[in-house]
Amino acid sequence: MLAWLRRIFIDDLGLKLFSILVAVALFAFIHGTEQGRKSVYVDLLALVPQEDSGRILMTELPARVRVLLTGPQSRLASIRSETIPPIQLDLRSHAGGEYRFSRSDLDLPVGVNVEHWNPPSIELRFETRAERSIPIRPSLTGELPPGLRIARGPDVEPKSVILTGPESLVHDIDYARLEPVELTGLPEGIHTVRLAFRPPPEGCSYRGELTVPVTLEIARERSERAFDSLEVSVVGAKARSLRPRTVDVVVAGPPEVVAPLRARHLTPYVDASELTPEGGAQPLEVRVRGVPEGAEIVRILPREVLVSP
Numbered sequence: 001m002l003a004w005l006r007r008i009f010i011d012d013l014g015l016k017l018f019s020i021l022v023a024v025a026l027f028a029f030i031h032g033t034e035q036g037r038k039s040v041y042v043d044l045l046a047l048v049p050q051e052d053s054g055r056i057l058m059t060e061l062p063a064r065v066r067v068l069l070t071g072p073q074s075r076l077a078s079i080r081s082e083t084i085p086p087i088q089l090d091l092r093s094h095a096g097g098e099y100r101f102s103r104s105d106l107d108l109p110v111g112v113n114v115e116h117w118n119p120p121s122i123e124l125r126f127e128t129r130a131e132r133s134i135p136i137r138p139s140l141t142g143e144l145p146p147g148l149r150i151a152r153g154p155d156v157e158p159k160s161v162i163l164t165g166p167e168s169l170v171h172d173i174d175y176a177r178l179e180p181v182e183l184t185g186l187p188e189g190i191h192t193v194r195l196a197f198r199p200p201p202e203g204c205s206y207r208g209e210l211t212v213p214v215t216l217e218i219a220r221e222r223s224e225r226a227f228d229s230l231e232v233s234v235v236g237a238k239a240r241s242l243r244p245r246t247v248d249v250v251v252a253g254p255p256e257v258v259a260p261l262r263a264r265h266l267t268p269y270v271d272a273s274e275l276t277p278e279g280g281a282q283p284l285e286v287r288v289r290g291v292p293e294g295a296e297i298v299r300i301l302p303r304e305v306l307v308s309p
Contacts, residue, residue: 036073037115041066042106043086050092051129056166056203057091058125065101065119071112079112096126130167131207133160137175138195138214142184147254153216154181161197161212165204176206181214190217223255224298227263232286232305236273243306247286253295265290268300275309282307 043064049055065087069076087105100121103114138154161176177198194211229246247268251258270284283304288297 034073035070036076038069038076038079039066040069040079040081040084042081042084044089045086046089047092049126051164053092054129055126056129058127058166058203059123061089061122062119065117067106067114067118068116069108069112070115071109075109075112079109091124094124094126096124098122099124127166127168129164130170131162131164132170134163134173135160135175136178136197136212138178139180140183141180142182144183144186144218147221148186148188148218149221150183151217151219153214155215156212157215158212162207163200163204164207165200169201169204173201173204176200178212178214181216186218188218188220190215220254222252223258224250224252225258225261226250227266230263230266230268233267233269234272234307235269236271237275237309239272239275239307239309241281241308242270243281244302245305247305248299248301249288249297250299251291251295252298253292257292257294261292261295265292270305270307272307272309275307277309279309281309 041064044061046057046061048057069079085107087101089099098121101114101117106114108114136156136159138156140150140154144150156178163170163173163176178195179198181193181195192213192215194213196211197206200206227249230249231246232242232244234242249266249268251261251266267289268286269289270286272284275282275284284307285304286300286302288300291297
């Protein structure tokens with residue numbers, strides 16, 4: 001039994017090993033030359049027109065394309081997506097239209113071909129680059145604490161910005177929007193905050209500073225009350241006549257001050273102390289007594305009356 005096993009495994013050992021090596025090499029050769037298919041992804045790297053070229057690419061390019069390769073299995077096995085250099089698209093002087101991918105776009109081993117691209121081509125569209133000055137529009141959000149109001153603003157400086165981008169979009173945009181001013185919790189006083197621009201449409205951009213100052217003034221709430229046909233009094237001297245004898249008065253101030261105000265509290269008057277009979281009838285400015293603290297007269301109609309001494 002041992003002699004039999006020895007003849008099988010040991011006798012002519014060199015010849016047996018050589019036969020095995022030949023068989024392995026023949027198998028590898030036959031298998032390596034078999035044709036196969038492999039799908040890989042290839043990144044795109046685009047060189048687009050510079051800003052000073054006056055052109056802008058409007059087509060949204062894919063980040064990568066899918067390529068179906070054919071060739072010997074041994075060569076396909078060494079190809080991986082991460083080892084294939086990106087496809088470089090030089091579009092700086094491209095006239096537009098269809099760009100069709102070809103094998104020359106790839107650095108592939110000899111014998112490996114492209115069976116299919118996905119997408120097989122890209123439709124390139126360019127537009128003329130334009131720019132114009134548009135106004136900046138601030139906005140507000142939130143609510144002020146009770147009893148406060150916006151007395152002035154919001155004011156923005158500068159009041160305009162240069163928008164650049166495709167001509168078809170630039171001429172359709174009427175103003176630049178800012179992030180809103182947050183009113184919640186703002187106290188009384190003058191406030192200035194720097195706010196960023198909201199993003200413009202795709203393909204457009206703003207020139208200059210990325211933020212601009214916005215100023216607004218917060219003051220106590222005001223309400224107005226109108227008192228019609230209040231009789232005008234004359235002080236300082238006697239008068240034969242007044243024309244007209246009544247005026248309309250508008251008072252403004254905090255609601256808690258203006259609300260309880262009544263007509264009897266207010267006295268319109270003119271000072272006739274400097275009038276002389278020789279001077280004849282003269283117009284005198286109407287003033288008002290009885291205005292409570294915190295309130296003010298915002299309008300008197302008419303502002304003057306004709307007084308005859």
